[in-house]
Amino acid sequence: MSWFKSNFRSNDKISITVEEVNPQTENEFRFFNFVEREQVFFLEKWFEQSKRLGHQFKPQYSDAIVQKIRTGTFSNPHSFPEYFNSEFDFIAIDFETANNNRVSACALGLAFVKNDTFVHEEKHFILPPPGEKILSSHERLHGIQEEDLEFALDFKELWDLEFSKYFNNNLIVFHNSSMDLSVLKRLFSHYKIENYSIDYIDTMRLAEISGKPKKLTELANLFEVPIIKHHDPKEDAKACATIFTELKELVPNYRDLIQILNPNLIAEKQFSRAGRLKIQNDNLDIISEYSISKKELEDLQIEGSAFLFTGELTEDREDCKDFIMGYGGLIKSTITSKVDYVVVGAEYGWSKIQKIHLLNSERNLRIRLLSNADFLRLKERYEKLNF
Structure with missing residues (x-):
């Protein structure tokens, strides 16, 4: 994933911005954000250099740049996260705490990735619960002081305003979930928050599997990822995002390691053998209930439909994804209301099946399940049509 690292390989401001922003990109939010934030001097130099190099600009992009150069101001007409429908490839996060108590979260950094590109970063100060003061040892670590939190909202307020639409609709990436995940759990418990269902993965676990530190x-050193200020939550979240893109290339089945945090789901490891057998039987019942019918399979149109794969298939998963995308389908990495079909292979993720049941039953959705054999029949039908 060289895109991420290429942004940091030059100290020359103009070179960096040329690498970051494609004047033909379809991502208007990103381009307009660049114009809004860039200093006029650098923007004008970049614009002139790009034109000399023969780069073609979309008319609306040229107009935005000219407005900024002439007036000194430009405001992005698009809002975040609405421009992206709150859907991203993943969001990497990092918490910082005021003290050793995990409920004392005082800041959260988020790095949003869409189509293998950083599209947005945020840093939120969080007002800890009463009595949770910042220790001097923690202040020295992350630099956050009591005055930084003077006008901060508490986690419950931030969850209701923003965080819920980020966390519940996207894959969340932690580094060392024993820290950040436990902070999240303590906050949910403290504020009695129950409206969450979060798919997450831990880059530390991926590093362990791939034999990396x-x-x-x-x-970060291994993958040449700069961290400008370690323990700044936004910087650490960005580093985590970049590291995740590297590690998932080394662990092709990383999706099987995605777990779900949901108040209605209990971790499988908490069950006895009898309990696990019951879960397996329940999952078989769910698979039977939501399995695609023969008629539905015959009528299934790939174009515009969203697919997710779980478990081991008889064909290479990447080839299966390419087949779906080749006929206009979409590939999803997490179970959300945006998924239409789930292809279930051997050793499938048990929690994914339960989440499908929750979505179908609680939101009246019709997510359908395809077996490996169903998928092969679908593929055969399309290949015959185009023979």
Whole structure:
């Protein structure tokens, strides 16, 4: 994933912005954000250099740049996250706490990735619960002081305003979930928040599987990922996002390691053998209930439909995804209301099946399940049509 690292390989401001922004990109939010934030001097130099190099600009992009150069101001007409429908490839996050109590979260950094590109970063100060003061040892670590939190909202307020639409609709990436995940759980418990269902993965676990060092800073050095200020939550979230793009290339079945945090789901490891057998039987019942019918399979149109794969298939998963995308279908990495079909292979993720049941039953959705054999029949039908 060289895109991420290429942004940081030059100290020359103009070179960096030329690498970052494509004047023909379809992502208007990103381009207009670039124009809004860039200083006029650098923007004008970049614009002139790009034109000399023969780069073609979309008319609305040229107009935005000219307005900024002439007036000194430009406002992005698009809002975040509405421009992206709150849907991203994944969101990497990092918490910082005021003290050793996990409920004392005082800041959260988020790095949003869409189509393998950073599209947005945020840093939120969080007002900890009463009595949770910032220790001097923690202040020295992350630099957050009590005055930084003077006008901050507490986690419950931020969850209701923004965080819920981020966390519930996207894959969340942690580095060292034993820290950040436990912070999240403590906050949910403290504020009695129950409207969450979060798919998450831990880059530390991926590093362990791939034989790489587990510390964030060591991984950053390994993959040449700069961390301008370690323990700044936004910087650490961005580093985590970049490291994740590297590690998932080394662990092709990383999706099987995605877990779900949901108040209605209990971790499988908490069950006895009898309990696990019951879950397996329940999942078989769910698969039977939501399996695609022969008629539905015959009528299934790939174009515009969203697919997710779980478990081991008899064909290479990447080839299966390419087949779907080749006929206009979409590929999803997490179970959300945007998924239409789930292809279920051997050793499938049990929690994914339960989440499908929750979505279908609670939101009256019709997510349908295809077996490996169903998928092969679908593929055969399309290949015959185009023979």
